[in-house]
Amino acid sequence: MKTSPPSTPPRRCQHVSSLVLAGMLSFSPTFLFAQGARPNPASKMYVTEVNGGATIDTGEVIDDLTKRSVYNAQGTVVETNKPESPSDQAKYSSTMVYSNGTGAYFDADTRVEVKRFMQEPFTPNRTDMDVEPSISQTQAYVSRGLVGLCTSKLVAGSRMTYATPQGSVNIRGRKLVIEAGDQMTKVSMLEGESTITAGAMDTGGHTLKVGEQAIIRRGAPGQPNQIEIRPIPQEERAELDDKVAMACMARKTVYFEVREKKVDTLQPGSLASLDDAAAGATTGGAFSPVTAFDATTGSGNNLNSSSTTREIVPVQIISPTLPVEFTVSTASITPTPGR
Helix, strand or coil, rough: CCCCCCCCHHHHHHHHHHHHHHHHHHHHHHHHHHHHHCCCCCEEEEEEECCCEEECCCCCEEEEECCEEEEECCCCCEECCCCCCCHCCCCCCCCEEECCCCCCECCCEEEEEEEEECCCCCCCCCCCCECCCCCCCEEEEEEEEEEEECCCEECCCCCEEECCCEEEEEEEEEEEEECCCCCEEEEEEEEEEEEEEECCCCCCCEEECCCCEEEECCCCCCCCCCCCECCCCHHHHHHHHHHHHHHHHHHHEEEEEEEEEEEEEEEEECCCHHHHHHHHHHHHHHCCCCEEEECCCCHHHEEEEEEEEEEEEEEECCCCCCCCCEECCCCCCECCCCC
16 A cells, blocks of 8 residues: 655745744744743842952853842852052952842952852741751852852751862851962861861861861972961951851841742634734734744734732831831842843
């Protein structure tokens, strides 16, 4: 018995479908956003202070860092400006707070990449802001400069790792300073403890306890990095305390909560003909409600409806010295479009 070859869609249908797809990519960014939306809200970073200038690279744009701005934390690169004179060093710094409750101080000429920052959904208990609101996973890289960290009490399952050119530190809390350069890394533990690893050839790691300082020096080619653990020198203690104190003050000025947000979603729709689809693909105004078209069934999708998703938002606290029953402002937050 002779079988008929499979039918091939008419050329006209294929051409129209490609036109519709092109129009979808050109005129429907909300479609791409909705399709890429994650079930859990994206972790956030709130800028509390900027002195001397700094920039943030979101992967899409490079912005000047501004006070009270908000960004998705994962994938960002923060870089503070370098002073023209060493005497101006103290005038250059920035502070920010991450949505897991960690306050961070960035010294002058510091570059930090937030390679990963994932956080589970949460309903924060505002009577105990000292505890992390949910499990989080942080991986950051300090390529140069100084970072002071003041963390919440990390909940079971959380992991916070900061790497440098010479090693890495697995932070269990709660106050520490990381200094990174081309040849040396210095980690000072002011409260709590962490585990220090001196590069890829250090498989065991070293526990750094409160009041201790780890110095990791780059080893000779083919040799492991050298690590020294010693008490924090007394002459360094006051300056280190001041830098961490600024990170702790920052985290007391804001808390985070999860709010519902409307986003565009796809809903079944229909088109009268392939010609309507082609016309929509070539004219932005006519195309705007259409996001996809099936040339076989003649059906399309529509963006005229929305669904609810969740978003982590910062809420500014009026005063960091208020008691537990504090009052918050009506969110005097600088909106950052697209963040």
